[in-house]
Amino acid sequence: xxxxxxxxxxxxxxxxxxxxxxxxxxxxxxxxxxxxxxxxxxxxxxxxxxxxxxxxxxxxxxxxxxxxxxxxxxxxxxxxxxxxxxxxxxxxxxxxxxxxxxxxxxxxxxxxxxxxxxxxxxxxxxxxxxxxxxxxxxxxxxxxxxxxxxxxxxxxxxxxxxxxxxxxxxxxxxxxxxxxxxxxxxxxxxxxxxxxxxxxxxxxxxxxxxxxxxxxxxxxxxxxxxxxxxxxxxxxxxxxxxxxxxxxxxxxxxxxxxxxxxxxxxxxxxxxxxxxxxxxxxxxxxxxxxxxxxxxxxxxxxxxxxxxxxxxxxxxxxxxxxxxxxxxxxxxxxxxxxxxxxxxxxxxxxxxxxxxxxxxxxxxxxxxxxxxxxxxxxxxxxxxxxxxxxxxxxxxxxxxxxxxxxxxxxxxxxxxxxxxxxxxxxxxxxxxxxxxxxxxxxxxxxxxxxxxxxxxxxxxxxxxxxxxxxxxxxxxxxxxxxxxxxxxxxxxxxxxxxxxxxxxxxxxxxxxxxxxxxxxxxxxxxxxxxxxxxxxxxxxxxxxxxxxxxxxxxxxxxxxxxxxxxxxxxxxxxxxxxxxxxxxxxxxxxxxxxxxxxxxxxxxxxxxxxxxxxxxxxxxxxxxxxxxxxxxxxxxxxxxxxxxxxxxxxxxxxxxxxxxxxxxxxxxxxxxxxxxxxx
Numbered sequence: 196x197x198x199x200x201x202x203x204x205x206x207x208x209x210x211x212x213x214x215x216x217x218x219x220x221x222x223x224x225x226x227x228x229x230x231x232x233x234x235x236x237x238x239x240x241x242x243x244x245x246x247x248x249x250x251x252x253x254x255x256x257x258x259x260x261x262x263x264x265x266x267x268x269x270x271x272x273x274x275x276x277x278x279x280x281x282x283x284x285x286x287x288x289x290x291x292x293x294x295x296x297x298x299x300x301x302x303x304x305x306x307x308x309x310x311x312x313x314x315x316x317x318x319x320x321x322x323x324x325x326x327x328x329x330x331x332x333x334x335x336x337x338x339x340x341x342x343x344x345x346x347x348x349x350x351x352x353x354x355x356x357x358x359x360x361x362x363x364x365x366x367x368x369x370x371x372x373x374x375x376x377x378x379x380x381x382x383x384x385x386x387x388x389x390x391x392x393x394x395x396x397x398x399x400x401x402x403x404x405x406x407x408x409x410x411x412x413x414x415x416x417x418x419x420x421x422x423x424x425x426x427x428x429x430x431x432x433x434x435x436x437x438x439x440x441x442x443x444x445x446x447x448x449x450x451x452x453x454x455x456x457x458x459x460x461x462x463x464x465x466x467x468x469x470x471x472x473x474x475x476x477x478x479x480x481x482x483x484x485x486x487x488x489x490x491x492x493x494x495x496x497x498x499x500x501x502x503x504x505x506x507x508x509x510x511x512x513x514x515x516x517x518x519x520x521x522x523x524x525x526x527x528x529x530x531x532x533x534x535x536x537x538x539x540x541x542x543x544x545x546x547x548x549x550x551x552x553x554x555x556x557x558x559x560x561x562x563x564x565x566x567x568x569x570x571x572x573x574x575x576x577x578x579x580x581x582x583x584x585x586x587x588x589x590x591x592x593x594x595x596x597x598x599x600x601x602x603x604x605x606x607x608x609x610x611x612x613x614x615x616x617x618x619x620x621x622x623x624x625x626x627x628x629x630x631x632x633x634x635x636x637x638x639x640x641x642x643x644x645x646x647x648x649x650x651x652x653x654x655x656x657x658x659x660x661x662x663x664x665x666x667x668x669x670x671x672x673x674x675x676x677x678x679x680x681x682x683x684x685x686x687x688x689x690x691x692x693x694x695x696x697x698x699x700x701x702x703x704x705x706x707x708x709x710x711x712x713x714x715x716x717x718x719x720x721x722x723x724x725x726x727x728x729x730x731x732x733x734x735x736x737x738x739x740x741x742x743x744x745x746x747x748x749x750x751x752x753x754x755x756x757x758x759x760x761x762x763x764x765x766x767x768x769x770x771x772x773x774x775x776x777x778x779x780x781x782x783x784x785x786x787x788x789x790x791x792x793x794x795x796x797x798x799x800x801x802x803x804x805x806x807x808x809x810x811x812x813x814x815x816x817x818x819x820x821x822x823x824x825x826x827x828x829x830x831x832x833x834x835x836x837x838x839x840x841x842x843x844x845x846x847x848x849x850x851x852x853x854x855x856x857x858x859x860x861x862x863x864x865x866x867x868x869x870x871x872x873x874x
Contacts, residue, residue: 240583500645679775717752717772
């Protein structure tokens with residue numbers, strides 16, 4: 196296989212500045228406005244444009260007939276205007292002629308129904324017919340543009356798996372069986388991993404295995420878990436096919452846009468990261484969540500974690516409202532800049548938008564854009580210009596890395612397993628518990644690195660482990676070793692209950708406590724008592740909780756607080772255990788927001804982690820390079836805030852000697868020279 200672009204080469208595409216970019220769909224507009232678009236892009240400071248993302252039907256209107264005339268003109272026009280191109284491979288959605296000739300490529304849902312053309316991504320990830328047609332188009336695109344001077348980046352497909360990640364057709368079934376053979380080698384190992392002794396599910400031949408299609412009762416959770424793994428790997432294999440072809444054509448970096456966000460969970464991006472030359476993410480503020488801005492910061496930190504701490508790019512976000520939520524809320528004045536600089540503060544070296552010019556047709560015609568329907572005499576356009584100026588003033592921040600002394604262990608596979616059928620409570624959601632832990636840490640004023648299970652932890656003063664239901668022996672040992680060597684861990688309920696096959700960790704002799712973390716935490720969990728939606732609990736120190744309770748018997752741990760009411764009154768609710776040279780805390784319930792904040796504050800103090808001391812709603816994050824520290828202070832409130840600081844404020848040019856004022860709704864970035872104490 197052709198070697199990847201080196202990390203240094205991939206980073207070299209964008210090191211001089213923080214790029215402002217966008218998707219551009221010139222095919223939706225008459226050529227008479229293209230020149231105006233170029234002039235306005237230059238005015239705004241747009242330096243990177245994604246094109247040809249959904250270009251297949253335009254480039255290949257009939258099988259084997261290619262028409263590159265329009266794309267040639269737009270590539271040349273962008274180059275003439277000094278704008279670099281993030282060139283889509285055009286393969287994100289098949290053209291009508293392909294699905295008409297080959298309806299077998301259409302994806303099948305869990306209930307056996309077919310999803311028809313008319314939307315996007317109407318293709319089965321396992322389909323060899325789709326792959327052959329897509330690679331034929333890609334070969335023609337790559338041959339034509341791989342040496343074009345405007346080309347900065349290859350953009351494979353688009354949001355792979357956004358709609359078609361799980362296909363249950365017969366072609367997918369055959370591919371699933373091949374994946375299982377590669378993973379397990381023998382049917383006996385599959386039967387053991389899936390626990391098929393239950394409900395007479397034992398398989399005698401490979402052909403008997405199907406995807407976990409809709410059943411009349413609860414399905415096999417281990418089968419569903421492996422199908423989720425397979426589906427992520429299948430799309431990754433498709434990405435690799437496109438990427439390999441592109442790398443054969445030259446050294447331009449190759450990537451695709453991840454969807455590290457609250458409403459997409461089908462790809463395990465820890466497994467994808469090594470295959471992209473630049474980690475890129477799409478993120479849209481989700482107003483269905485209680486704390487949309489907190490989730491934005493969370494997604495940015497997780498994207499940086501997937502990028503192994505390296506700078507990454509925000510491939511898409513919105514200037515204001517999106518078009519696909521139940522209530523598409525427009526952004527308030529200044530919110531777009533705050534959101535954008537939150538991504539930059541947390542490691543993004545490019546801030547890009549969907550899209551350049553707001554559409555007037557199609558499913559996304561009410562989606563906001565840099566150039567809105569209202570034109571240039573509008574709030575959005577004025578804020579676009581403001582953001583362009585801000586990014587220009589932050590040019591020297593590019594390439595720096597984010598500082599963090601707290602890690603949070605995040606697992607897509609645990610997410611899949613936690614929310615499977617037949618669990619004690621449907622109210623226990625993986626992302627809900629992870630977001631609660633993250634919001635408490637963010638409110639307490641610390642920056643968090645996201646790490647995968649089994650990652651090296653010794654550089655962190657505190658490691659938080661929320662709802663890690665699924666964990667291997669090796670990954671469990673890493674956490675235990677970290678604590679024994681002097682680290683501090685905070686583990687929440689529903690963690691360590693199952694191994695990587697979703698087999699519950701129970702000693703049939705009853706000699707050892709259940710769960711991977713029992714010894715680390717110094718306790719024995721006997722029985723879970725989930726709560727009804729309306730039930731709340733009070734703890735002995737006044738904290739409040741809901742959703743979950745359990746009977747906890749202490750072995751070596753000490754109780755910090757206990758339940759004073761509910762089904763397990765008198766049982767420990769929060770515990771602390773000394774293990775080796777370190778400390779492990781445990782929370783046996785779902786604390787409310789205020790109680791979680793006070794707990795996290797206590798644990799941070801116990802671990803010796805400094806906090807910003809800023810008011811809640813004002814966040815501070817620092818990026819560093821060899822010579823300077825850049826502290827971003829983002830005020831999400833409407834009240835002014837202040838920070839003790841010395842240095843140069845980059846957005847205003849102000850020299851700060853003691854106190855920095857951060858007006859309500861504003862962002863400030865302090866530049867300081869690094870000293871020997873910062874190393």
